[in-house]
Amino acid sequence: MSVTIKDVAKVANVAPSTVSRVIANNPRISEQTKVKVREAMEQLGYHPNFIARSLANQSTQVIGLVTPGSSDVFFQNPFFPTVLRGLNEGAHEHQYALQLVTGKSEDDIYNGVVQMVQGGRVDGVVLLYSKVEDRIVTYLQDRDFPFVMIGKPYKLAESITHVDNDNVQAGFDATEFLIGMGHERIAYIGGDKQLVVTVERLQGYKNALEKAGIPYRDSYTVHESFLLEGGKDAICALMDLPVSDRPTALLVTDDLMSLGVLNTLSELDMTVPEDISMISFNNVLFSEMSRPPLTSVDINIFQLGFEASAQLIKRVEHKSEPHRRITVPHHIVKRFSTEYVKK
Amino acid sequence: MSVTIKDVAKVANVAPSTVSRVIANNPRISEQTKVKVREAMEQLGYHPNFIARSLANQSTQVIGLVTPGSSDVFFQNPFFPTVLRGLNEGAHEHQYALQLVTGKSEDDIYNGVVQMVQGGRVDGVVLLYSKVEDRIVTYLQDRDFPFVMIGKPYKLAESITHVDNDNVQAGFDATEFLIGMGHERIAYIGGDKQLVVTVERLQGYKNALEKAGIPYRDSYTVHESFLLEGGKDAICALMDLPVSDRPTALLVTDDLMSLGVLNTLSELDMTVPEDISMISFNNVLFSEMSRPPLTSVDINIFQLGFEASAQLIKRVEHKSEPHRRITVPHHIVKRFSTEYVKK
DNA sequence: TTGTATGCGTTATCAG
DNA sequence: CTGATAACGCATACAA
Numbered sequence: 255m256s257v258t259i260k261d262v263a264k265v266a267n268v269a270p271s272t273v274s275r276v277i278a279n280n281p282r283i284s285e286q287t288k289v290k291v292r293e294a295m296e297q298l299g300y301h302p303n304f305i306a307r308s309l310a311n312q313s314t315q316v317i318g319l320v321t322p323g324s325s326d327v328f329f330q331n332p333f334f335p336t337v338l339r340g341l342n343e344g345a346h347e348h349q350y351a352l353q354l355v356t357g358k359s360e361d362d363i364y365n366g367v368v369q370m371v372q373g374g375r376v377d378g379v380v381l382l383y384s385k386v387e388d389r390i391v392t393y394l395q396d397r398d399f400p401f402v403m404i405g406k407p408y409k410l411a412e413s414i415t416h417v418d419n420d421n422v423q424a425g426f427d428a429t430e431f432l433i434g435m436g437h438e439r440i441a442y443i444g445g446d447k448q449l450v451v452t453v454e455r456l457q458g459y460k461n462a463l464e465k466a467g468i469p470y471r472d473s474y475t476v477h478e479s480f481l482l483e484g485g486k487d488a489i490c491a492l493m494d495l496p497v498s499d500r501p502t503a504l505l506v507t508d509d510l511m512s513l514g515v516l517n518t519l520s521e522l523d524m525t526v527p528e529d530i531s532m533i534s535f536n537n538v539l540f541s542e543m544s545r546p547p548l549t550s551v552d553i554n555i556f557q558l559g560f561e562a563s564a565q566l567i568k569r570v571e572h573k574s575e576p577h578r579r580i581t582v583p584h585h586i587v588k589r590f591s592t593e594y595v596k597k
Numbered sequence: 598m599s600v601t602i603k604d605v606a607k608v609a610n611v612a613p614s615t616v617s618r619v620i621a622n623n624p625r626i627s628e629q630t631k632v633k634v635r636e637a638m639e640q641l642g643y644h645p646n647f648i649a650r651s652l653a654n655q656s657t658q659v660i661g662l663v664t665p666g667s668s669d670v671f672f673q674n675p676f677f678p679t680v681l682r683g684l685n686e687g688a689h690e691h692q693y694a695l696q697l698v699t700g701k702s703e704d705d706i707y708n709g710v711v712q713m714v715q716g717g718r719v720d721g722v723v724l725l726y727s728k729v730e731d732r733i734v735t736y737l738q739d740r741d742f743p744f745v746m747i748g749k750p751y752k753l754a755e756s757i758t759h760v761d762n763d764n765v766q767a768g769f770d771a772t773e774f775l776i777g778m779g780h781e782r783i784a785y786i787g788g789d790k791q792l793v794v795t796v797e798r799l800q801g802y803k804n805a806l807e808k809a810g811i812p813y814r815d816s817y818t819v820h821e822s823f824l825l826e827g828g829k830d831a832i833c834a835l836m837d838l839p840v841s842d843r844p845t846a847l848l849v850t851d852d853l854m855s856l857g858v859l860n861t862l863s864e865l866d867m868t869v870p871e872d873i874s875m876i877s878f879n880n881v882l883f884s885e886m887s888r889p890p891l892t893s894v895d896i897n898i899f900q901l902g903f904e905a906s907a908q909l910i911k912r913v914e915h916k917s918e919p920h921r922r923i924t925v926p927h928h929i930v931k932r933f934s935t936e937y938v939k940k
Numbered sequence: 941t942t943g944t945a946t947g948c949g950t951t952a953t954c955a956g
Numbered sequence: 957c958t959g960a961t962a963a964c965g966c967a968t969a970c971a972a
Contacts, residue, residue, distance in 0.1 A: 256715065258949055269959045274951060282957060301715030305651045306949030309964045314648065316696070325685070329678035330882055339672050346699040351718070353659070353696045356689040372599065372644030374965090375694070513886045520888060539673055543856045545863055545888065601965055612943045617967055625941060649965030652948045717949090 257298045266294035277302060308374075313570075316351045317341075317563060318376035320367055320390065322383040323360035331510055332538035333555055334382075337404065340559020341380060348567045350377075364389055371399050378570045380562050384408060384416075384450050400569040404562050406450045415569060417561045417580040419553045421451050424584045425458020425505075428533050428551050431586055432503045433466045436595035437531060441474040441492055441501040443515060445508055452477070455507050455535070474501060478511065489518045502595050503531040509538045512548055527593035537587050547589035557582045600641045609637035620645060651717075659694045660684075660909060661719035663710055663733065665726040666703035674853055675881035676898055677725075680747065683902020684723060691910045693720075707732055714742050721913045723905050727751065727759075727793050743912040747905050749793045758912060760904045760923040762896045764794050767927045768801020768848075771876050771894050774929055775846045776809045779938035780874060784817040784835055784844040786858060788851055795820070798850050798878070817844060821854065832861045845938050846874040852881045855891055870936035880930050890932035900925045 259277075263270045268287060275283050276291040294300075308314045319341065321328050328334055338352075345352055353376060357363040367390050370376050379394065384405030391414070394401045403416040432440050442459050444452045456475070463470050476488040492501055506512045512534040519526060526532050526546055534541060537552035561580045569575050602620075606613040611630060618626050619634040637643075651657045662684065664671050671677055681695075688695055696719060700706035710733050713719050722737060727748030734757070737744045746759040775783050785802050787795045799818070806813050819831040835844055849855045855877040862869060869875050869889055877884060880895035904923045912918050 256717075260949080270949090271951080271960075272958060274949095275958085278951085284957060287958085301712070303949050304712075304716035304718050305648060305657065306717075306964090307951075308648045309652050309966095310949080310951040312964075326682060329682050330675070332673070332675075334678055335672035339669060342668070342697065342699045343701070346701070346705075351696055351713075352699060353694055354685065356685045356695060358686070358689070362689070368644070369647075370694075373647035374599075374649075375647050513883075517886065517888060540856075540883065543860065545860060602967095603965080613965090614944080614967075615942060617965095618942085621967080627941060630942080646965050649948090650967080652950090653965080653967045655948070 256303075257300050258303070259300075261298055262291065262294045262300050265298060266291045312374070314375060314377050315349060316353050316376045317345055317566060318353050318355055318367070318370045318379040320355045320363065320379055320381050320383075322385065323363055325358070325363075328383070331508075332540060333536060336538065336555040337382060337559035337562075340556040340561075341563045342559070343556075344560040344563030345567070347564070350563065350567060352563075364393070368393065371397065378402075378566045380404065380566055384418075386448050386450075400566060400573070402562050402566045402569065404558055406454070408450060411579065413577050415565055415575075415577045415579070417558055417565060417582060419558070419582050419584050421454035422458040422461070424535070424551050424553065425455035425507075426462045427458070427584070427586060428455075428505055428535070429459045429462035430466075431549075432505065432531060432533060432592065433462060433468070435503075435531065435592060437503040438466075438468050438595075439474070439499070439501045440468075440503045440505060441476065443476045443478070443488070443504055443506040443511065445478065445511065447477050452507060455505075459505060486514070486518050489515055490522065493519070493522050493524060501530065503533070503592070505533055507535045509534050509536045509541045509548065509550060512550075513540060513544060516544060526591050531593050531595070532591040533586075534591070541587075542589070546591050549589045549592040550587050551584050552587050553584045554582045599646075600643050601646070602643075604641055605634065605637045605643050608641060609634045655717070656913075657718060657720050658692060659696050659719045660688055660906060661696050661698055661710070661713045661722040663698045663706065663722055663724050663726075665728065666706055668700070668706075671726070674851075675883060676879060679881065679898040680725060680902035680905075683899040683904075684906045685902070686899075687903040687906030688910070690907070693906065693910060695906075707736075711736065714740065721745075721909045723747065723909055727761075729791050729793075743909060743916070745905050745909045745912065747901055749797070751793060754922065756920050758908055758918075758920045758922070760901055760908060760925060762901070762925050762927050764797035765801040765804070767878070767894050767896065768798035768850075769805045770801070770927070770929060771798075771848055771878070772802045772805035773809075774892075775848065775874060775876060775935065776805060776811070778846075778874065778935060780846040781809075781811050781938075782817070782842070782844045783811075783846045783848060784819065786819045786821070786831070786847055786849040786854065788821065788854065790820050795850060802848060829857070829861050832858055833865065836862070836865050836867060844873065846876070846935070849875060849877045852877050852879045852884045852891065852893060855893075856883065856887060859887060869934050874936050874938070875934040876929075877934070884930075885932070889934050892932045892935040893930050894927050895930050896927045897925045 259270050259273045262273045273291055276288050355363055355366040357366045378400035381403040384403055386408045403414055406418045407414045407416055444456055460470050506515055524530055534548045534550040537550040541548040541550040602613045602616045605616045616634055619631050698706055698709040700709045721743035724746040727746055729751045746757055749761045750757040750759055787799055789795060803813050849858055867873055877891045877893040880893040884891040884893040
C-alpha cells in the first residue's frame with residue numbers, strides 16, 4: 255500500500271488531522287510542527303490521495319471535455335489539437351486535469367456525460383461545439399451543473415457562459431477584405447448549416463455585400479459538410495459559369511475545406527490567386543503549408559480553449575458567477591491566396 | 598446532495614449493502630429484491646458515485662495519457678488525434694475513461710505523472726512516445742505501476758509492454774518499393790535522431806539498399822526535427838547536385854515533413870513525381886490532400902492507440918500478465934508521388 | 941439470501 | 957495551536 259496521512263502522522267508524532275492541516279497550509283499550525291510534518295512527508299515520500307480528497311471535498315479538480323457526436327471527424331480537424339492545447343493550459347494554471355468523454359454515437363456521449371456528472375468524476379464540463387437542440391445542454395442546465403460552451407449557444411445565450419468569436423463580424427471582415435481588393439463576384443463556401451458558426455459567417459458575408467451595394471446571389475452560396483471533398487460539384491458548377499459571371503473570389507469557412515477546394519480548382523486548371531482569390535478561416539497550421547499559403551481569418555483557437563477552461567474553473571469555484579459571453583478577437587492573416595482583381 | 602445508495606436502500610426497504618450488491622449484480626441476491634432495488638434506483642434517478650467507488654475499490658477506471666515534453670508540437674501532428682481516437686475506443690470498450698497529463702515543460706509533465714500515479718487518479722498510463730533515457734519510464738518501472746508505451750522502448754524492451762510497428766521492415770519496404778520502380782539514387786529525410794523510430798526506419802532503408810547492391814551514401818541522409826520547415830537547406834543542397842548525381846527519389850519519414858519538402862521542391866521548380874519521386878510515412882489525412890497526393894506507408898495509427906489501451910487494461914486487471922510486444926502491421930498506400938524512374 | 945460493521949484516505953467540526 | 961471523531965459514498969468480510 256502507499257503511504258497515507260496516518261503514516262506521516264505517526265512518524266511526526268502528531269494527529270492525522272494535523273497533517274491534513276499542514277497540507278492545506280493552515281495558518282493556525284505552528285511553523286515548528288509544519289516543519290516537522292513536512293520532514294516526515296519528505297522522508298516517507300508521501301503524496302496526497304486525490305480520490306480520498308475528492309470524496310471528502312466533493313470536488314475532483316477535473317474538467318470533462320465533451321466532443322461532438324462525430325468525434326472522428328472532429329478529431330481530424332486541426333481545430334481540435336489547438337483548442338485542446340488552450341484548454342490544457344488554462345486548466346493547468348489552476349491545477350485542474352482534463353478528462354475526455356468517450357463514445358462513438360451521440361447516445362454514447364450523452365451517457366458518458368451523465369456518468370461523469372452524476373458519478374462525480376468532474377467538477378465541470380466544457381462543450382467543444384455548439385449544436386442545435388442539444389440534449390446535453392438541457393441536461394446540464396436542468397441539474398444546474400457548471401459548464402461552458404465553445405461557440406455560440408443555439409438559444410438562451412444569456413444563461414450559458416460561452417466563449418466565442420464574433421463570427422458575424424469575422425465573416426464581414428473577410429468579405430470586406432476581398433471587396434477592398436476590388437472583388438465583386440464573391441462566392442461563399444460554408445460548412446454544415448446546422449452549425450451556428452456557418453450561419454453567422456454567412457450573415458456577415460451578406461452584411462458586407464449589402465454595405466458595398468453588391469447584390470446577394472443565392473447561386474453564389476454553397477453549403478457542404480466540413481469535409482475535405484467539400485463541395486467539389488458545387489465548385490465545378492461555379493467555375494463552369496461564363497467568365498463574366500464567374501466568381502473572382504471565394505470565401506471558405508474552414509481551412510480543411512479550403513484544401514479540398516484548392517485541389518478541385520487545381521484539377522480544373524485554375525490557379526490561385528491568379529485566376530481566383532480565396533480567403534479562408536481558422537488559420538490552422540495547414541493554411542500556411544498549402545500552396546499557395548492561404549490568407550485566413552485567425553480566430554485564435556488556442557485562446558478559445560484557454561478562456562473556456564479559465565471561465566469554467568471560475569464558475570466551479572464561485573457558483574454564483576453571472577453567466578457571460580467571452581468574445582475572442584480575430585484577425586486576418588494575409589498570405590498569398592488573395593490578390594487584387596484584374597480588370 | 599445527490600442520491601446515494603442509502604436513499605435507495607430506504608426506498609427499497611433493504612440494507613445499503615444489498616443495494617451495492619445489486620449494482621455489482623451479485624448472483625447471491627434474489628431476482629425479486631434485485632427488481633425491487635432497481636425500481637427504487639430508477640425512481641430516485643440513482644447514479645453510482647465513482648469517486649466513492651474508486652476509494653473503496655482502489656481503482657478508478659481511468660487511464661492517464663502522457664504526451665512528450667513538446668506537447669505543442671506533438672498535438673499539431675495529425676498523428677495525435679488519430680492515436681487518441683484509437684485509445685478512446687479501446688478504453689471505451691472496457692468502460693475506462695481517458696485523462697490527460699497536462700504540462701508545458703518536461704518537468705511539469707513528470708510531476709503531473711507523479712501526481713496522477715501517487716494520487717491514485719489513474720489505474721495505468723499510456724506513454725504516447727518513446728524517448729531515449731526517460732525519467733518517467735524509470736519512475737513507473739520502479740513503482741511497478743502499469744503502463745504501456747506506444748513505440749519501441751529505448752531499452753529493456755522485454756520488460757515493457759509496448760505497441761509498435763516494425764519500423765525497420767517499414768523502412769525496408771518503402772525503400773524497396775522505390776527500388777522496384779527503378780530508383781537507385783534514393784535519399785533519406787528523417788526526423789529527430791533521438792527518436793527510436795527514426796533510427797529504425799533508417800536501418801530498414803540501409804538494409805534495402807544493401808540487398809539491392811546499392812551503396813549507402815552519407816550525403817543522402819538528412820536528419821531534421823519533425824517540423825514543417827524540415828530540412829529546407831538540406832533539400833536545396835541535394836537538389837543542387839549535378840543531375841547525374843541528384844537523387845531521383847526521396848524517402849521522408851513523416852507526412853508533415855513531407856508537406857514541407859513538397860513546398861521546398863516547388864520553390865525549386867521541381868515537380869513530383871516527374872522530376873523526383875517521394876514516399877512518405879504515416880498516411881495521415883493530409884497525405885491524401887496534398888498535391889500530388891502522397892504515396893505513404895500507412896502505419897495504422899488508430900490501431901496503435903486501440904491496442905495500447907486494450908493492453909494497458911489487460912495489465913491493470915491482471916497484474917501478472919507477461920510483458921509483450923504488439924506489432925501493428927503497415928502497408929504502402931500508393932498514390933501519385935511515386936513514378937518509375939525515367940531512363 | 942440479506943444485514944451489520946468496518947475500512948478506503950481525506951477533510952472538517954468540535955472540543956480542549 | 958492541536959487532537960478526537962464523524963462524515964464523504966461505497967464495497968466487503970463476517971454474521972445471521
